[in-house]
Amino acid sequence: MAEAGARLDPVQRAALQWQVCFWSGEAGEAERRDFEAWLAADEAHRLAWERLQRAGGRLQALPGGVAGAVLRATSAGNGRRRTLRALLLLAGAGGSAALLRETPAWQLARADERTATGERRELVLPDGGRLMLNTATAIDLRYDATERRVRLLAGEVLISTAADAARRPFVVETPAGRVQALGTRFALRCLDAATRVQVFEGAVELRPRDGGAPRRLDAGGQLSFDASAVGAPEVLDETASAWTRGLLVAERLRLADFVAELGRYRRGVLRCDPAVAELRVSGVFPLADTDAVLRSLVRALPVRVTRATRWWLTVEPARGRA
Template identity: 50%
Template sequence: MSAAHATPAPESSGVPESAVQRALEWQVTFWSGEVTPRERAAFDRWLAQDTDHARAWSQVQRTGQRVRSLTGPVEGEALRAADAARSASTRRTLLRTVGLFATAGVAAYAARNTAPVQSMLAEHRTGRGERRDLLLPDGTRLVLNTDSAIDLRFTTQARDVLLRAGEVFIATAPDPLGAEGLASRPFTVHTQHGAVQAIGTRFTVRLSDGRSMASVDEGAVRIQPRLTAASPVRLEAGQRAWFSATAVESPVASLPGDSAWTHGRLVAERMRLRDFLAELGRYRSGLLRCDPAVQDLVVSGVYPLDDTDLALSTLAHALPVRIDSVTRYWVTVRARAG
């Protein structure tokens, strides 16, 4: 699969600056994933009002800013009202990142290379609760977890996966160039913290909480933090390790759930309820909260990721908790009365 081309800076095409700015604002609105039918209709009216609007929108699209698919509101009006402050903050952040640089090519390039924007523009991405299988031209199998994004950089020297957000499982295949008598290309997953090079393996790499994690099912990997010249740390099958841009934590035994998500399962082994709900919340839209009174309850078992409502119902039968739902998108787990 060919690498995605670098996104050019916005062109100088005589389109009014105000129209380009508004087009970028619409782009960010679509990126937010919270577009209502009313907003969609307003966008259609704006686009039809003036040929400059259509030209501005076309120019924004030519910069490679892909609009996420719009099939209707992601969340109900109740969640939008309850979570308005967070939604507004998200949009303001994106506008500060992108819209501020609407007419400056160099600054637009810098904005494009921030982590949130790179994630939005990634070659392959998944939405909340979605998983996706990818078969690469070399025979390697990738599985993208929920809310994840990657870019591919395959050249004659290397096979690189750039993990922009979330989590990816990789089952590497031998490099076909090696079978042709050429030097085999290394297979490496890069995150903002460093590189994880495969050594004939099945492994997972995850971005979370300002650091990265690698977990090995089969074979081995080498982890090289981005900002250190120290020797890479080798992980063997059955090991996992978190790493930052400067160091790799001591390897520990992999957890049963490190790759169980590829089969649609969340495996909990003596997890704190708060941690369990944080993990389950990655797979559903809206807010999933844990009452501090029950956050230290211990959860064990196997729960379905493709039906998180069923997972919550099962949890309520296993623990002395109840599930309080304002809407499907605003759920709190509390102590069971009595």
Template identity: 45%
Template sequence: MSAVTEAAGPMAIGEDVQQQAAEWLTVLMSDEASEAEHAAWQRWRGADPEHERAWQHIEAVSQRFNGLHRSAAAQALAGTQQKAVNGKRRQLLAWLGVVAGGGMLAAKAGAWDGVRALRADYRTATGERREVVLGDGSVLSLNTGSAVNVRFDASRRLIELLAGEILITSGHGAGSGAPLVVATREGQVRALGTRFAVRQQDDYSRVEVLESAVEVRLRSGGAPLLLAAGRGVAFSRHALDAPHAIGAYAAAWSRGQLIVDDVTLGDFLADLARYRPGVIDCAPAVSQLRLSGVFPLADTQRILNMLPNSLPVQVRSRTRYWVSVEPAP
């Protein structure tokens, strides 16, 4: 089943104006914008009716956004590490799901449909995890920052993954005769009596099979891929990567743990950043250090504080929402 796409209406806003409105939002959210910047913003709004229309829509949607506090977002977007800033800006704007007329103001591949995510049947905030038992007895676990819609009827059991990551243990109760399918932006994953995880990332999806098997179909069509237990695969709308063996602790997050075995510090911090608001910046000089361990996700600050005990690093908090991991003095 194809995901619903909102068509652009007659008042659709140009992509360049979308980006300009997005940039002005991030500047003004910092609470550090100068008088000159405020004046320039007002001039930009008055220069073209399309500018004002874009601003009104982005502000209206941002006021409905309740998954990230404005001051927290501002701190996440503040600072001098431009690469990290841009990444958080993209994440924030994706969450805002800026709407223009009947269409999407920020309709890029990999961006959340923020309005739908906010209205999703089930969702979690950053750092939150949740478990839901569905009508057929299937158990649905949502990882941090996730959102799904569930559509079960006599002919289908459809879970639409709007954002984040889920773990499904398929049930055998009423209605379980219908196919159980997880739909992402890039394709569909059909359960074959199984336990599996699906993650929606910026421009691709990923599935990992813990028990039994799944069938993966791309949005663009073509022959499906049968994926067995212990295997995972990433896929775009048009192509499947080569299947690979999954780690022994692939679903540790569902138990509240982050378990790593000889991974780089940079990769570890990138994963940890999913579970806390703001930015974790890893200095290139220490990004290739390696670590192993079992870490409780309930307290990400404690994890950061423990790093200097095992690695030659220091953890500096520029603000509550901006943490840097750097070489030890």
């Protein structure tokens, strides 16, 4: 990567654009083919890509999943292009504080607490409560005389609230709206355009960002809501908190969904070929060793794992099998 103040040459810029494409979570088969062709076209392309992956640039200071969340949270079209330009400026010109403070990327990079891809960490909150951060998660904490506030910028958290002598409300703010704890243990996850809420103990009251009546969700329930609407409640998935123990639990889960979930815990791109997307996966898998999980898939299912690069893997049909 270029040093601060230097200009990116065309090859470095192309490598960075590919990285942002993969971080966005929107790269598909056509992008993979184009990337492979670009990588094979010139040795300089491969070297530039490998330098980028060695985390030598400023962008790699951000958790991989956080960077993707920035792009997914940015509106399509001009908004995403503005974000890309800001990221390129950060990597190639050392960054302008005045510009970066206006971008979601800056807010995520400056978060009070964050985890890298594959990392999980528990915090003790100022009031004695506990908060567990899942992979690629970023939060801000704001405790004052009137309110206890957690701002979930990206990722997933499990919160166990504590009683507060000052009786201050405990509120979590997400891109979709506000969730207030009513003496509880609950989890929140930022999805592409919504927030998923799961309540293990007590209850929460949630309110979409753009208005609407508050909705109560009691223990044993889960739902998703976006900025304008609240989805129907469902029965809580009993395995929903397995990630806090470093486990991924699947019960006849579609392979495409399993691969997408596993991909949250490893850097780079992990794809599932549509030809095997409907195969089913069951078992308990260790999140600390995603390579071992992929090997177990190959042993159990008619699939293989191919590598376009060290950072791009695809689960696809085994040779001679659909």
